[in-house]
Amino acid sequence: MKMNGRTILITGGSSGIGLEFARQLLARGNTVIVTGRRETALAEARSKLSGLQTVSSDSSNPDAIRALRETVLRDHPALDVVIQCAGLMRKLDLRKTTDFLDVTREIETNLNGTIWTNLAFLDHLRAMPEAMLVNVSSGLAFVPMAVAPIYSAAKAGLHAYTQSLRLQLKNTRIRVVELAPPATDTPLFYGDFNKVDTGGVKPMSVETMVEKAIRGMENGQTEIRPGLANVLKLLGRIAPNAAVNMTSKAAVEAMQKAPV
Numbered sequence: 588m589k590m591n592g593r594t595i596l597i598t599g600g601s602s603g604i605g606l607e608f609a610r611q612l613l614a615r616g617n618t619v620i621v622t623g624r625r626e627t628a629l630a631e632a633r634s635k636l637s638g639l640q641t642v643s644s645d646s647s648n649p650d651a652i653r654a655l656r657e658t659v660l661r662d663h664p665a666l667d668v669v670i671q672c673a674g675l676m677r678k679l680d681l682r683k684t685t686d687f688l689d690v691t692r693e694i695e696t697n698l699n700g701t702i703w704t705n706l707a708f709l710d711h712l713r714a715m716p717e718a719m720l721v722n723v724s725s726g727l728a729f730v731p732m733a734v735a736p737i738y739s740a741a742k743a744g745l746h747a748y749t750q751s752l753r754l755q756l757k758n759t760r761i762r763v764v765e766l767a768p769p770a771t772d773t774p775l776f777y778g779d780f781n782k783v784d785t786g787g788v789k790p791m792s793v794e795t796m797v798e799k800a801i802r803g804m805e806n807g808q809t810e811i812r813p814g815l816a817n818v819l820k821l822l823g824r825i826a827p828n829a830a831v832n833m834t835s836k837a838a839v840e841a842m843q844k845a846p847v
């Protein structure tokens with residue numbers, strides 16, 4: 588599917604991968620609308636990218652997603668692509684976690700939010716001549732990183748859901764694409780994590796990652812796994828224990844040195 592002249596909604600487009608998608612897709616002559624929760628971040632994105640349209644919306648809130656659907660389809664009835672980048676990633680010590688609702692925040696945004704947003708736009712996209720849903724998972728969908736346990740679970744769930752969605756939509760005009768980025772140079776990568784947590788991995792530049800993603804979307808790839816994400820998928824299959832040791836052992840040992 589050519590990524591020119593489209594009308595594209597990007598959730599979580601005020602920062603990192605979503606913002607870079609917006610930059611590259613605007614440069615190709617697409618209409619781009621991005622969401623995020625913080626109005627200040629959306630205003631900053633608008634000031635950086637001429638022509639960018641924004642809607643403040645929280646992907647972890649079903650009412651906000653319903654309102655987003657109303658606004659976007661009223662203002663942009665030609666919407667034909669939805670790219671879901673909204674997400675958070677936290678370091679969590681499960682020995683110390685006590686708050687039931689807080690512990691699953693990544694599930695609410697990264698997994699439930701993605702499912703709800705797809706649901707909100709499905710009927711509209713089915714009526715379009717050609718459409719695409721892009722769910723952004725992670726290399727950690729294939730091998731967990733134990734210091735980010737709920738994030739890894741959410742992304743593994745998103746991978747499984749996306750496979751099912753693709754099969755169920757096989758006879759429609761909607762293409763379902765999973766983008767599984769590797770470690771990428773964005774605020775999320777540096778947020779909670781130090782060099783031990785990330786195994787000293789050098790993140791891919793966000794410009795390169797998004798270039799590869801757009802190329803994959805145009806070339807008909809259904810699962811786009813740039814760089815190390817592809818290595819994780821293969822290693823997770825042929826040597827799962829070695830793979831999880833690679834992503835997690837040193838960081839968990841460091842975490843366990845801290846008192847409970």
Ligand SMILES: NC(=O)c1ccc[n+]([C@@H]2O[C@H](COP(=O)([O-])OP(=O)(O)OC[C@H]3O[C@@H](n4cnc5c(N)ncnc54)[C@H](OP(=O)(O)O)[C@@H]3O)[C@@H](O)[C@H]2O)c1
Nearest residue numbers: 599601602603604623624625645646673674770771773775
């Ligand atoms: N960077 C990496 O190494 C990496 C690797 C693999 C996968 N990914 C995935 O790529 C996606 C984008 O990550 P990133 O690295 O670009 O992170 P980022 O720079 O932190 O950007 C996250 C974006 O999501 C928005 N967001 C967060 N929670 C939201 C919510 N509940 N509703 C709506 N928007 C929300 C943020 O804006 P507000 O805070 O204002 O809402 C922001 O625009 C995520 O799904 C992440 O899991 C990233």
